[in-house]
Amino acid sequence: MSVEYIFPEFEVIRKPERCIACRVCERQCSNEVHVFDPATGVMISDEAKCVDCQRCVSLCPTHALKIVKNESTFRENANWQNDTIKEVYKQANSGGVLLSSMGNPKPFPVYWDKILINASQVTNPPIDPLREPMETSVFLGKKPEKIKFDENGKIKCELTPQIELSMPVMFSAMSYGSISYNAHASLARAATELGILYNTGEGGLHEDFYCYGPNTIVQVASGRFGVHENYLNAGAAVEIKMGQGAKPGIGGHLPGTKIVGDVSRTRMIPEGSDAISPAPHHDIYSIEDLRQLVFSLKEATEYKKPVIVKVAAVHNIAAIASGIARSGADIIAIDGFRGGTGAAPTRIRDNVGIPIELALAAVDQRLREEGIRGNVSLVVGGSIRCASDVVKAIALGADACYIATAAVLALGCHLCRTCQTGKCNWGIATQRPDLVKRLNPEIGTERLVNLLTAWKHEIKELMGGMGINSIEALRGNRLMLRGIGLNSKELEILGISHAGE
Amino acid sequence: MKTEGQIRIPSGCAIAAVISKEGKKMSGEAITNSMRPMHDRSNGLGGGFAGYGIYPDYKEFYALHMFFDDRTTRKETETFLKERFEIVKSEIIPTRKMPAITNEPLIWRYFVAPLKSVLDRMQLDEREFVARTVMKINSEMKGAFVFSSGKNMGAFKAVGFPEDVGEFYRLEEYEGYSWTAHGRYPTNTPGWWGGAHPFTLLDYSIVHNGEISSYDANRRYIEMFGYKCTLQTDTEVITYIMDYLIRVQGLSPRDAANVIAAPFWETIDKTSDPAEKERLMYLRKVFPSLLITGPFSIVFGYKGGLMALNDRLKLRSMVVGEKDDMTYIASEEAAIRVMEPNVDKIWAPAGGEPVIINVKDGVSL
Amino acid sequence: MKRGNAMEKYVIIGNGVAAAACIEGIRSVDSEGSITVVSQEKHHVYCRPLISYLLEGKTDKERMLYRPADFYEKNGCSVLYGKTAVKIDKDAKKVSLDDGQVIDYTKLCVATGSSPFVPPFTGLDTVEKKCSFMTLDDADTLAAAVNSESKVLIVGAGLIGLKCAEGIQDRVGSITVCDLADRVLSSILDAQSAGLVQSHLESKGVSFLLSDSVERFDVNKAYMKSGKEVDFDVLVLAIGVRANIGLVKDAGGETNRGIVINDNMQTSLADIYAVGDCAEGNDISFGQRRVLALLPNAYFQGQCAGVNMAGGEKVFDKAIPMNSIGFFGFHMMTAGSSFKPEDGGQVYEEIDEKHIKKLFYRNDTLTGFMLVGETCRAGIYTAMIREKTPLSSVNFDMLKETPTSAAFSQETRRKMFGGVV
């Protein structure tokens, strides 16, 4: 290719008067953007390699660097926008499917931002979480339809297995392989410290992390990588992954370059071989097949572990959820279309699926209408960004939320969306040992614990404002929500009134 | 302007109740008078009473107390009732004309027994059948409203101050072993007769002071089991919850109290008796959506007993007094003193701790 | 564990670094016994090697005090300045001084150091301005003797001679250094290294006459064996030193080139210890007894003796020769010993115009090194010699490149830097 059609996406702005040529930027850039020129004693940059991960900016001790969007532009065209044109060039160059990472960045509506939360005034006192108990614990799992009594009339306290969470948030699935050992260690330790769960994703469970089993969800996905009896029994729950919000309807592909050492051992596949998860589970072509897998897993775990079925939010999600609720699954996890990924075809990520807010509202309402909401707990993910998103999700009807993007952000991710390259400068989405060590799990754990502790405080404040002192009383409490700037159809689906009503 | 049932109406209130453990009958006069010192806790937009043991002659029949907007509705409703019940008696509930109570609807009562053939056809037990019928009338038959449906008990309610409502319904002419009373202070509505308390279903009645923050969580859960919260009031949803837990699930009033005002997890953890701990934990895990938060003080009336309960933080006042076989419950001590000036013992129950008073075993009700 | 023993009478003959270390050693164990220091020099303790820095202006008499001014007072010592011990009576446990005073001891430490060795040159007595370069008084004498025109002749191109040259270089007109040996610093450097040092010194204006010695002096002229004649104004005699062993030898103690001591710093005489430049202990790099007239050893020995004198238990069995020397900012370090190939000695060398690195090793241990011009982190090599670290346990190839703990095992590093016990 003699002509480069695409100009560099970013500009590296180095303030020469601030740069002390300490070369931290050079040493920290796995994309090799920065180089020290010994002849002139100054740092030079190759901007074409920059992905705007902000590692150099964050570590520069004199704040001499900034990365800005390249102002260079194609001639303005509302139809053929810059990104669209660039994608054409890229495909004309490569002949390949475009790949991207993390969640859908397109300007689709974010319903969380169009929902407002209530607070108590006069007729009902707000509760001060600093003075009064404020409970955020939840139990996930099937609730019995009918209480049973023994011959003396005493309640028989029998329950199918439940998951206890100290707050209604869990770390959602990210496989060891797609993310690093240290990222997994951070998630596992943080989950343990926080009294919540993290999720292995479809990468198996590294032997070092079996000790975090009580705080682990082990995933079984279409590739069945790393699945064996001990694995299934190692966690607190088993999750069947049917789909993922970022790429509904397609499988996964972890390139062989990431299948090295422990990753290959943990996945139980040869080093260097691509890990390809098929689009469907080839033993599940319909709902009755799912039921069989649910019960196979329950058999394998002696009915001691709740089974989660994770699906992507797609158009008929309510009906799908209804089917799953009757499949024997204990928990349904729904992943909205803004959920992240380590790698997905761009077209799929940006165009397939529906927002989690609408999916959640529809599913919760549908299950209640069918009287089977108690059969399952609902966990939602796909861009839960903050404590108020959690509160809104719970009030819409979720039992708990899954977070992953927020978690990796806490670990240092700057959403450069190039996970697929395996050169993550923050030591998260990489298997290169020199990069992996950049994430000290001690710090990672602390930051995750900090994040969720902060969220917990905020959740309590918001609950207290509503006069609610236990999260159970918030679940499905849609009266606590009002829409803003939503049309009547959207309000109807969300099951909430408009602000002012 | 949206009216009751179209919008949720928060309200402050006064409550009072009395019961004789010996099952001794008392007239409705004392309970009516008990509301007088708490006049300022109501605003004239709702008052009501429930009396237990007041229809000894018809105690085998469900006493349906009903409001009708007009005669046509009444006729239609009666036709509907006749398809399902044997009506042994129907009459206008006697009232006293008084200036403080106006705009009254048609107020009737029917003593009924479900038709056996209908029960068999629907494969329902009698109480479930009655409850469903009440739900159907209240949600589907415009202008008709069943405000009492138990056996040997009845609710009496109206828009007005409770002491006036008592006089209006001539409560001094009824004799019951337990009574509950309510004065209402709704904040943004003209008030509606059906919206006054007590709210009842079968022989369960609730008088409630408070505004629960868990309302929609509770409502959306309980509606899964055939209940329709047409009034959007706390009292209504609490009544249905109590009906569901006690009648449908078979729990005791105490169990039910431990569901709706469940002890904090911390308290459960500290419970020393393992069986008790297991029970509390179980109830909380199984019925998380029936936990009621926000301020409330309620008196739950049922055949042969009363249960008083505050929310877990005790965000509303409620005192209990005792004298001989009598137990008194009220928002304010003054109300108890009106009924029994020489009360022996008086205390404020802790938040979430139910006070349950049952008529002694063996007393015929 | 400190204890007091007021019965003890510690006497230290000498007042150099070894003596100061002995005081600190004693006081680390016994806070009560009396300590008497017999100091020939009338000065508070100072370190003799500093006198060249004094002349150079890098320090002054106040700053060059080895310990703070109240050192003796704080340690409860009485110092007899300007007194010389003349006799030890080992049976009566007494020391006689030159003024006739006799002092009792229960434990005696001999830290008499060394004296300049001056061969009997013909005509030396005709030289007007001459001095040695050992003591503060020597430095004062030399400073007073020179001016910016002075032509100085230094006899001896060893450490003392060359440091003297560096010290006075700025103050005098010219400096000539002569030595019988064919190279400078012949006791510690080989020919290559010596050449590098010599040329550096020459670049600073110092002239050398090597492989040559003075046949006779005549007032201000030295006649060399080679036939050369050197004019000078001031003569510095820095030919060598000899350990002051007389007191112990006379008392019947075992002596060789120095006073023979064991690893506890004890002489062959009961309750008599010897430390510093006068003592001859084990050089573990060479496996033989040697006088190691080096400052670090003086301190280690002094402290060790002090502890043992006060009833503690201490062994100093890690003595090796080592030197860190710099001339005009050009540094070199040496330590340990080298062995001939026929004795199994091996050497790794790197030599360029400005640097020389030689690592001597034998039997899987580093036995010595010589670093000229580049001395970073040399202590890592020193420690390897001292600890006899097996080379098979480290990455010696990496260590050849540069002294670094990266060549050690991770476990070792964790102990070193990670606080892992």
Added chain:
Amino acid sequence: MKRVYVKEEWCLGCHLCEYNCAFANSGQKDMITALKGKPIYPRIHVEGDEKITYAVSCRHCTDPMCIKSCIAGAISKVDGVVKVDQNKCVGCLTCVLVCPYGALAPSESGIMQKCELCLENTCGSPACVKGCPNRAIVYEER
């Protein structure tokens, strides 16, 4: 006594500790003024190879060789911290010769300087620790 410890498994070899050290001991208020366009003489330095790196600074030994070996009596231990009196030091580098950790290096002037845990400069506690992006250097009581 709190000391600086190194966890080499987390060292990224970014050398920020060296710059933070040099800045903390520069007496300047601003890193750019302190360090721009000059060679730095930090009291901590990063060692290692392609695989491992770690920062080395004074261990403040229990029984420090450097103190015993100093010909000028310039090194002493005060409250557990090994300090060098730059006024007394003559730059003979004997301490470099004996330090088994290779932790000592002279200042630009040739006079010794060493890690004194930033207890007396404006940083107040070790700047290398504060600035380490991956907690590879810690300052802990053990």
